[in-house]
Amino acid sequence: xxxxxxxxxxxxxxxxxxxxxxxxxxxxxxxxxxxxxxxxxxxxxxxxxxxxxxxxxxxxxxxxxxxxxxxxxxxxxxxxxxxxxxxxxxxxxxxxxxxxxxxxxxxxxxxxxxxxxxxxxxxxxxxxxxxxxxxxxxxxxxxxxxxxxxxxxxxxxxxxxxxxxxxxxxxxxxxxxxxxxxxxxxxxxxxxxxxxxxxxxxxxxxxxxxxxxxxxxxxxxxxxxxxxxxxxxxxxxxxxxxxxxxxxxxxxxxxxxxxxxxxxxxxxxxxxxxxxxxxxxxxxxxxxxxxxxxxxxxxxxxxxxxxxxxxxxxxxxxxxxxxxxxxxxxxxxxxxxxxxxxxxxxxxxxxxxxxxxxxxxxxxxxxxxxxxxxxxxxxxxxxxxxxxxxxxxxxxxxxxxxxxxxxxxxxxxxxxxxxxxxxxxxx
Amino acid sequence: xxxxxxxxxxxxxxxxxxxxxxxxxxxxxxxxxxxxxxxxxxxxxxxxxxxxxxxxxxxxxxxxxxxxxxxxxxxxxxxxxxxxxxxxxxxxxxxxxxxxxxxxxxxxxxxxxxxxxxxxxxxxxxxxxxxxxxxxxxxxxxxxxxxxxxxxxxxxxxxxxxxxxxxxxxxxxxxxxxxxxxxxxxxxxxxxxxxxxxxxxxxxxxxxxxxxxxxxxxxxxxxxxxxxxxxxxxxxxxxxxxxxxxxxxxxxxxxxxxxxxxxxxxxxxxxxxxxxxxxxxxxxxxxxxxxxxxxxxxxxxxxxxxxxxxxxxxxxxxxxxxxxxxxxxxxxxxxxxxxxxxxxxxxxxxxxxxxxxxxxxxxxxxxxxxxxxxxxxxxxxxxxxxxxxxxxxxxxxxxxxxxxxxxxxxxxxxxxxxxxxxxxxxx
Numbered sequence: 001x002x003x004x005x006x007x008x009x010x011x012x013x014x015x016x017x018x019x020x021x022x023x024x025x026x027x028x029x030x031x032x033x034x035x036x037x038x039x040x041x042x043x044x045x046x047x048x049x050x051x052x053x054x055x056x057x058x059x060x061x062x063x064x065x066x067x068x069x070x071x072x073x074x075x076x077x078x079x080x081x082x083x084x085x086x087x088x089x090x091x092x093x094x095x096x097x098x099x100x101x102x103x104x105x106x107x108x109x110x111x112x113x114x115x116x117x118x119x120x121x122x123x124x125x126x127x128x129x130x131x132x133x134x135x136x137x138x139x140x141x142x143x144x145x146x147x148x149x150x151x152x153x154x155x156x157x158x159x160x161x162x163x164x165x166x167x168x169x170x171x172x173x174x175x176x177x178x179x180x181x182x183x184x185x186x187x188x189x190x191x192x193x194x195x196x197x198x199x200x201x202x203x204x205x206x207x208x209x210x211x212x213x214x215x216x217x218x219x220x221x222x223x224x225x226x227x228x229x230x231x232x233x234x235x236x237x238x239x240x241x242x243x244x245x246x247x248x249x250x251x252x253x254x255x256x257x258x259x260x261x262x263x264x265x266x267x268x269x270x271x272x273x274x275x276x277x278x279x280x281x282x283x284x285x286x287x288x289x290x291x292x293x294x295x296x297x298x299x300x301x302x303x304x305x306x307x308x309x310x311x312x313x314x315x316x317x318x319x320x321x322x323x324x325x326x327x328x329x330x331x332x333x334x335x336x337x338x339x340x341x342x343x344x345x346x347x348x349x350x351x352x353x354x355x356x357x358x359x360x361x362x363x364x365x366x367x368x369x370x371x372x373x374x375x376x377x378x379x380x381x382x383x384x385x386x387x388x389x390x391x392x393x394x395x396x397x398x399x400x401x402x403x404x405x406x407x408x409x410x411x412x413x414x415x416x417x418x419x420x421x422x423x424x425x426x427x
Numbered sequence: 428x429x430x431x432x433x434x435x436x437x438x439x440x441x442x443x444x445x446x447x448x449x450x451x452x453x454x455x456x457x458x459x460x461x462x463x464x465x466x467x468x469x470x471x472x473x474x475x476x477x478x479x480x481x482x483x484x485x486x487x488x489x490x491x492x493x494x495x496x497x498x499x500x501x502x503x504x505x506x507x508x509x510x511x512x513x514x515x516x517x518x519x520x521x522x523x524x525x526x527x528x529x530x531x532x533x534x535x536x537x538x539x540x541x542x543x544x545x546x547x548x549x550x551x552x553x554x555x556x557x558x559x560x561x562x563x564x565x566x567x568x569x570x571x572x573x574x575x576x577x578x579x580x581x582x583x584x585x586x587x588x589x590x591x592x593x594x595x596x597x598x599x600x601x602x603x604x605x606x607x608x609x610x611x612x613x614x615x616x617x618x619x620x621x622x623x624x625x626x627x628x629x630x631x632x633x634x635x636x637x638x639x640x641x642x643x644x645x646x647x648x649x650x651x652x653x654x655x656x657x658x659x660x661x662x663x664x665x666x667x668x669x670x671x672x673x674x675x676x677x678x679x680x681x682x683x684x685x686x687x688x689x690x691x692x693x694x695x696x697x698x699x700x701x702x703x704x705x706x707x708x709x710x711x712x713x714x715x716x717x718x719x720x721x722x723x724x725x726x727x728x729x730x731x732x733x734x735x736x737x738x739x740x741x742x743x744x745x746x747x748x749x750x751x752x753x754x755x756x757x758x759x760x761x762x763x764x765x766x767x768x769x770x771x772x773x774x775x776x777x778x779x780x781x782x783x784x785x786x787x788x789x790x791x792x793x794x795x796x797x798x799x800x801x802x803x804x805x806x807x808x809x810x811x812x813x814x815x816x817x818x819x820x821x822x823x824x825x826x827x828x829x830x831x832x833x834x835x836x837x838x839x840x841x842x843x844x845x846x847x848x849x850x851x852x853x854x
Binding site for chain 1: 514515517570572630631632633634636639640643644651652654655656657659660661662668669671719720723780782783784785790792794
C-alpha cells in the first residue's frame with residue numbers, strides 16, 4: 001500500500017497541495033493494490049474501488065451513532081425525496097469541466113462514497129483540512145442530523161452546445177428538457193440549470209454546509225459549482241411547514257404519503273422512463289421571489305381567498321381541517337389551490353424558504369420560496385399546473401419566478417456501486 | 428373605542444393601506460381612550476400605551492406555551508446576551524429616518540411591545556398580513572422557539588454628520604465609537620454601523636425571519652433597514668459550536684458562565700458607564716470572511732497549531748479536555764488562542780457562521796463567521812485583543828474582516844416600559 005506521508009513536526013510541515021486531485025484520481029485508477037491518500041474522506045473511498053473498504057477509524061462505525069439521526073444513503077431509491085423533510089437545505093448545481101466519461105464516472109464514485117460516509121456521520125463538521133495518514137486524528141462521532149444527499153442530472157450532462165460530450169446523448173430522457181417559458185417569469189440562467197445537482201438536507205445547517213463543501217473539495221479540477229441555494233423550513237415537527245407568506249405549503253403531500261401513491265406519481269417505472277431511470281424521479285427547482293411588503297399590505301381575508309385556504313388551520317375554505325377534502329365549489333376559481341388542483345395531477349412538493357437580506361436596489365426583503373417538486377413526468381404533471389397558474393393565479397401579483405431547473409434523479413445505489421451507474425451500464 | 432373596520436365580504440375588500448403607519452402613530456398619540464387598528468400586532472401594542480393591554484385573543488396567554496421554549500423578554504437585562512445561544516440568528520441594522528425624538532420613542536415602544544408579543548409566541552409565523560378588527564382570525568399558539576430579541580444603539584443615533592439629531596448627543600457613551608482601523612481589514616460601510624441594531628435569535632429560522640419582518644413592517648416611514656445578516660451554529664446541544672474551519676469557537680465563554688464573571692466583564696455598572704447604560708453592555712459585530720478552500724489545503728496538524736487547540740476535542744494543545752486550563756507555554760505564540768489570551772482580558776463571544784453561496788468573482792464559497800462579542804468596555808477588552816491578533820495571528824492569511832459595528836445595548840425593560848427608556852429619562 002502506497003502512502004503519501006508528511007512530517008508531523010510542527011516546524012516542518014510539508015504542504016500536500018502539490019498533489020493535485022487529478023493526480024490522485026489518476027493514481028487511484030492506476031494503482032493495483034489500493035491507495036490511501038492523506039485527504040479528508042478520500043482514504044476509505046478510494047480504497048473501496050478495489051473491493052475493500054478501509055475505515056481509517058473503526059471506532060466510527062455507524063452503529064455507534066443514534067439511529068434516529070441516520071437516514072440510510074444506500075437503497076433502491078435515493079433518500080431526500082420520499083423521506084421526511086428536514087429543516088435545512090443546501091442545494092448546489094455543478095458543471096462538469098472534464099470531458100472524459102471515465103473521469104465523470106470516477107467523480108460520481110467519489111461523490112457517492114463521500115456521501116455515504118457523511119450520511120453515516122463520518123467526515124462531518126470538524127474534519128475539513130488535509131490529514132496525514134499516520135496522524136489520522138481521533139474524530140468525534142458526529143450525529144449526521146438526518147442528513148440526506150440527493151443527486152440529479154441536468155440535460156447539459158448529456159448534450160451541451162450540441163455536443164454529446166460523454167457519449168451519453170442517446171440516454172437523455174425526453175422529460176429532461178427545460179420547462180417551457182411561463183408568461184410573466186424572468187429566468188436568470190446563472191442560477192438555473194447545471195450538469196449535476198446535489199440536494200443536501202439536514203436538521204443542522206452546519207452539516208448541510210459541510211456536505212456541499214466536502215463534495216466541492218472532492219471535485220476540484222473535475223467540476224465547478226454553478227450556483228448554490230440554501231433554504232429552511234419552520235420547526236414544524238411533522239406539521240406542514242409555512243411559507244414566508246404565512247401559509248402552510250405542501251398540504252397536498254398527504255395524498256402522496258402511501259408507497260402506492262408515490263409509485264403512481266413520483267417514481268419512474270418501465271412504462272414511463274428510460275431503463276436507467278427506473279426508481280428515479282424528476283426534480284424541478286424554481287426560485288420564487290415573494291413580495292413580502294406588498295403581501296403585508298393585503299388584508300388577511302383577501303390573502304385567504306388568494307390561497308383558497310385558511311391561514312391559521314390550512315383548511316381549504318369552507319372546511320375545518322387542513323386535510324379535509326377540498327371542495328372546489330367553495331373556493332374562488334382564481335385561488336392558488338383551485339388552480340393547482342384543477343388539472344387533476346399530483347406532484348410531491350419539498351420546497352424551502354429562503355431569506356437573503358435586503359435587495360440593494362429596492363431596500364425590500366429579498367426572500368421567497370425555493371420551490372422543489374418531484375414527479376414521474378414534468379410535462380404531464382407539473383407543466384399543466386404551472387401554465388394554468390401563470391394565467392389565472394391570484395397570487396401572481398405577489399410573486400416572480402427567477403430561476404428554473406430540471407434534473408433527472410437516478411435510482412439509489414448500493415454499497416460498492418455509485419449513483420447513476422445504470423446510466424453507464426446501458427451504454 | 429374607535430375601530431377602523433373593513434368589510435369582510437370577499438367581494439368587497441377595502442384596502443387598508445390608505446392608512447399610513449405615520450397616521451396611525453399620530454392617532455395613537457392623540458387618541459384619548461385607546462385605539463385598535465387592523466394591523467398585525469399593532470392592536471394590542473398601541474392599546475398598551477393607555478395603560479391597558481388589549482389581547483385580541485385571550486386564548487393565547489403565555490401560560491399555554493411550553494415554558495421551555497419561552498425566554499422572557501422583560502427583565503433587568505436584555506435576553507440574547509447572557510442566555511444560551513440559539514441555533515439561528517437574524518441580525519438587522521436600521522437607520523432612523525425620522526428627526527423627531529417623540530417619534531423615536533414611539534418607535535422604540537412599538538418595537539418593545541411587538542418584541543414582547545413575539546417572544547411570548549404571539550404574532551409569529553402565520554400572522555403577517557393586515558387584519559380586520561372584527562375578523563381577527565383564530566391564531567394557532569405558536570412556540571416562540573427560544574426567541575430572544577436584543578436591541579442596541581449605534582453612535583449615529585446620537586450624532587450623525589455632526590448633527591445632534593434627537594438632542595441625545597451628550598448621552599453618547601465614550602465606548603460607542605468605531606473600533607480603530609485594524610491593519611489588513613477592509614471594512615464595507617454599507618454592511619457596517621446603523622442607528623439601531625436588532626439581534627433576533629431562535630431555534631427556528633422562520634421565527635428569526637418573521638421577527639425582523641414584523642419589526643421592519645412596524646417601522647415603515649420611521650426607519651429603514653440598513654443591512655441584514657443571518658447566521659447559524661451547529662446543533663451542538665449545549666456543546667461549544669464549531670466554526671466553518673471546523674474548530675470549536677467560544678470555549679473561553681465557560682469562564683463567563685457565572686453571574687459574578689458577567690458582572691465583572693459583560694454588564695456595565697455605575698463605575699464604567701453612563702447611568703442609562705447600567706445593566707447594559709456593548710456589542711461588537713464583525714463579519715469575517717473565511718477562505719475555506721485555502722484552509723482545506725492546509726494540513727490538519729498545522730491547522731491545530733494555528734488555532735492552538737485540538738480540532739477534535741477543542742482542548743488547548745498539550746491538554747486533554749476542552750475546558751482544561753490553557754498552558755501558554757505549550758502552544759505557539761502566534762496561535763489564535765495564545766494571542767487572544769495574552770492580553771488577559773475576557774469577552775463574551777456569541778458568534779454565528781454564515782454561508783451565502785459562491786462568490787461570483789472567484790467561484791469560492793462565500794462563507795465565514797459573523798463574530799459577535801459582548802463586553803463592558805470595547806476599548807479596554809476587545810481592541811487590545813484585536814490589535815494583537817491583527818499583528819501576529821497565524822490565522823490571518825485565511826481570514827478577512829469585511830464589516831465592523833459597535834452598538835450600546837441598553838438594559839432590559841419591564842412590562843409597560845420600553846427598551847432604551849433610561850436614555851430619555853436622563854434627558
